Amino acid sequence: MSVEFTMEQQQAIWEGWRDGESFRQVGDRVGQPAHVIQYFLRGHGGIKPSVPRRHHRHLSHQEREEISRGVAAGLSVRRISAALGRSHSSISRELGRNGGRTAYRATTAEQSARSRMKRPKLTRLKQRPALLKVVKEKLVLGWSPEQIAAWSKLAYPEDALMRLSHEGIYRSIYYEYRRELDRGMSQHLRSGSTIRRPRKAKQSLGRGRLKNMVPITARPASIEDRVEVGHWEGDLVMGKRPSAVATLVERTTRAVKVVHLPDGYKAEAVRIALTEAFTAIPEPLRRSLTWDRGREMAEHQQLSTDLRMDVYFCAPGSPWQRGTNENTNRMLRQYLTKGSDLQRFTAKDLDDIANLLNDRPRQVLKWASSNDLYQAHLSTANQPAIPSESQVVH
Template identity: 55%
Template sequence: MARNGGRGRYRAASADAAAYERGRRPKPAKLAQRPTLRALVEAKLALCWSPEQVAGWLRRRFPGDASMQVSHEAIYLSLYDPRRRQAIDRSLTQRLRTARPMRRPKTARKPTGRGVIRGLMSISARPAEVEDRTVPGHWEGDLVMGTRPSAVATLVERTSRYTAIVALPEGIKAEQVAPHLTQSLLAIPPQLRRTLTWDRGREMAEHQAITTATGMPIYLCKPRSPWQRGTNENTNRLLRQYLPKAADLRTFSQANLDAIAHELNHRPRKIHGYRTPAEVYADLLNGGDALTA
């Protein structure tokens, strides 16, 4: 007979069973067991606090009192886990930033290939003549966003600062942007259609088709480097007077945008000796030296 005897084996089996019961899922939610804590959490969530903010505030408000603290993950589980329906008012998911009725797992998205910019030419490969603005016909462009997904495209000639605004009524996906941008570039006289520098956005995924149609090579800036197309950035800031971020830019017709561009192009610029971009652009078209005119 074992030294512990039968009674020892019985105690061991009982301890194993108790541990098993304690380890079963789901465990009773802490918020369901502590009404005061639950009320505090619900009150803060109702104020649009995030679970992480609530958990951090509780640690600061009740230091050393574990009964009045709960992790942000436990709050999320109480809100989204269907096995914890009685733990918290689940309608408070509407007060979270995403307001999702279901929680999405944090898994990395697999690349689909959509919107990938293939065969791009970096700005580092752009001809040196673009830098000093003495050779006209080099353009910069980007999207100006309104309320998403509304946007317009802007084009600025580097030497004259002449601006064109392109309506994008269908949206900002590459296949929606390319036809309108191509049409606008083809409206530029061939002698002023040399290169285009653009931000590295997915809307330019069709850049090769645009180049084929227009004959203009397109160079893309480095990621998060808006200063590499500074002329366009400055122009876009001026255009915010007409195209506010809170506006649905799909409501602006091409005629509306042409009128805005006309007004901007006929505004005197100090850099041109208070001549207008339209005047300088006209000189470039006529083959004159716009920089000294």
């Protein structure tokens, strides 16, 4: 199945992969079937390898050709080195490791040099077993490579060898010729993919119309600017029909709640479940809710009345307007995989999953966790109000 691709073909393959083309479409670029392209891309983990760069101190192929011609003409090492602007000792070493003056050939010497450039080099994870252990532990907890990389900088500020870039972690997961990490580590990533895929925009599908919706454009600036805590975004995460859960995320702290829907995702069942979930939240921390235009929110007016909180809706075909919830749902897919039966999760199971996300350091929160921020506001909201002088009985 192995096929040798030219540099031009490899460039075409990586360009097609970067543009989000399928294996078949990429194969059409280079005249190969889809399974050959898939084999090639999986061998690299879907990550384009870096191109080796020759150091300026190293001899080029052209310089080796000049050495070969100089040797054939009977020139001395010093004459050859002077013509190339190189040290005579460099030319002597070049001749010595490639058969001497009698056997020196430029092409053979160049091939040997390229082979030495590809020598195995120890990666950071192989150099530091302690770092490998830490990375494995964090991946099992569901941390992303970016979160691990940022956390390691804070945890080991004085030890550069205990830090690793997120790209280095991805390469160790996906690139099959490195495999410092176990093959199954990719299942702990949010995508669960065994190959790194480029991001592609997905078309949104309209899901019906609701009556008397308040558009997202009517939201006050305090919600848009995230200056108040208590404004939530929500949506359904679908599993194998008819299973689903509702997800809620607070816009400022990014605190996540996953709501159990034991009675399905019809409008009445969703209203009852959301009412119970929000009732458990102190009133100062439930100010508004922004949802997509799904029919499960047909009873939004009753929900708004019961909870005394405003409900807003995205524009048609614009779920990105509640992007905080969209991003959260992508993270939740690590645990609530597509096509799985979500009814097997109990309410406690869903709380545990939400807590895993809430305990993670987040770049958007300057590497604090959602629990750190939300719990601080929750403590304040639960404190009894101090009575005014007029309420004090003397």
